[in-house]
Amino acid sequence: MDPGVQDGGGGGSTSAKVSGFGRSHPGRRRSDDPSVEGRDPRASRDSLRGGMAELAALGPLGRASGKGVGGRRTIPYMPPAPAGLPHGREMAAVSDPVGLGAPWGPARPEPPPTRFHPVHGANIRVDLSGTRATRVESFAHGVCFSREPLAPGQVFLVEIEEKELGWCGHLRLGLTALDPASLAAVPEFSLPDLVSLGHTWVFAITRHHNRVPREGRPEAEALAPSRPPALLVEPYLCIEQFRIPRDRLVGRSRPGLYSHLLDQLYELNVLPPTARRSRLGVLFCPRPDGTADMHIVINGEDMGPSARGLPAAQPLYAVVDVFASTKSVRLIQLEYGLPSLQTLCRLVIQRSVVHRLAIDGLHLPKGLKDFCKYE
Numbered sequence: 001m002d003p004g005v006q007d008g009g010g011g012g013s014t015s016a017k018v019s020g021f022g023r024s025h026p027g028r029r030r031s032d033d034p035s036v037e038g039r040d041p042r043a044s045r046d047s048l049r050g051g052m053a054e055l056a057a058l059g060p061l062g063r064a065s066g067k068g069v070g071g072r073r074t075i076p077y078m079p080p081a082p083a084g085l086p087h088g089r090e091m092a093a094v095s096d097p098v099g100l101g102a103p104w105g106p107a108r109p110e111p112p113p114t115r116f117h118p119v120h121g122a123n124i125r126v127d128l129s130g131t132r133a134t135r136v137e138s139f140a141h142g143v144c145f146s147r148e149p150l151a152p153g154q155v156f157l158v159e160i161e162e163k164e165l166g167w168c169g170h171l172r173l174g175l176t177a178l179d180p181a182s183l184a185a186v187p188e189f190s191l192p193d194l195v196s197l198g199h200t201w202v203f204a205i206t207r208h209h210n211r212v213p214r215e216g217r218p219e220a221e222a223l224a225p226s227r228p229p230a231l232l233v234e235p236y237l238c239i240e241q242f243r244i245p246r247d248r249l250v251g252r253s254r255p256g257l258y259s260h261l262l263d264q265l266y267e268l269n270v271l272p273p274t275a276r277r278s279r280l281g282v283l284f285c286p287r288p289d290g291t292a293d294m295h296i297v298i299n300g301e302d303m304g305p306s307a308r309g310l311p312a313a314q315p316l317y318a319v320v321d322v323f324a325s326t327k328s329v330r331l332i333q334l335e336y337g338l339p340s341l342q343t344l345c346r347l348v349i350q351r352s353v354v355h356r357l358a359i360d361g362l363h364l365p366k367g368l369k370d371f372c373k374y375e
Contacts, residue, residue: 117145142322149315153242156318157281162328169324174202190321212304
């Protein structure tokens with residue numbers, strides 16, 4: 001049997017080429033809101049000025065001084081509320097349960113930016129920045145690794161950049177305790193070849209059913225559809241003892257007239273996780289017994305512990321198999337501490353316009369415009 005036919009960790013993939021199979025066209029909806037077209041750009045600029053004024057009123061730690069941004073509360077982007085804060089008064093009261101890991105800071109420095117390892121599959125080409133991996137031919141030999149071992153709670157996040165029709169199978173994510181530099185040769189497949197070497201855990205992403213049931217919960221719960229909360233309602237993703245800002249975990253469409261509608265579909269995790277612009281990540285969470293759980297994150301939603309019993313004391317490298325219909329991925333960098341001023345500015349600007357094309361009409365530096373439109 002062809003090794004690509006085997007299945008692991010929640011989904012199967014075949015390596016046979018199938019003409020036209022897996023063709024997907026994310027639905028495009030027309031807006032019934034007349035404000036989408038013909039909106040006066042002066043209104044956007046006025047709203048933006050008001051929002052920037054509110055942003056300037058933020059304290060040194062990002063705490064809101066009162067009213068909010070553009071008539072909306074800025075609380076979702078505040079740091080954690082102190083213990084004992086009444087439930088419901090601040091959003092952090094919901095997302096800061098007792099027992100979360102220590103925040104990133106001087107005592108726990110933020111992890112370095114993620115990069116792809118120079119050791120990878122024969123059909124992979126990594127760009128000079130080390131952040132984009134493309135499979136240049138065939139459907140296999142697309143295994144990539146992180147350049148450095150991951151820190152506990154650090155997400156190795158990739159965005160699907162390009163797809164290739166005609167192949168059956170999708171991206172695969174996981175972790176390995178094997179040092180990529182020590183491999184005599186990179187295996188053709190992550191499943192089953194790399195896994196068969198031992199100390200490797202890989203999850204095959206499928207169009208559906210990627211969620212894993214929680215310990216002690218019925219399996220039907222994992223199959224039931226769910227909708228993650230909106231970013232402004234709950235901007236943090238809590239996975240065991242870690243809390244991660246969801247802003248960059250969620251995929252975003254390319255700028256266009258209806259991009260604001262597609263962005264909502266990504267935020268609600270309605271589109272298939274294998275669609276272009278979807279963002280998928282892997283991380284591990286240590287447990288008190290010295291082991292760790294591996295979690296897969298899809299567009300800001302935790303799929304649950306896809307593997308248990310990983311050796312938390314050993315260096316764990318991320319594994320990304322650019323397999324079959326997935327042709328190219330790029331790395332997305334996350335902010336683990338307080339949101340940067342650049343991120344806060346982007347939030348204000350994006351909330352002051354109907355869609356990202358309107359950003360071109362604002363009197364802003366080109367670099368800030370590009371950041372607001374594409375990141």
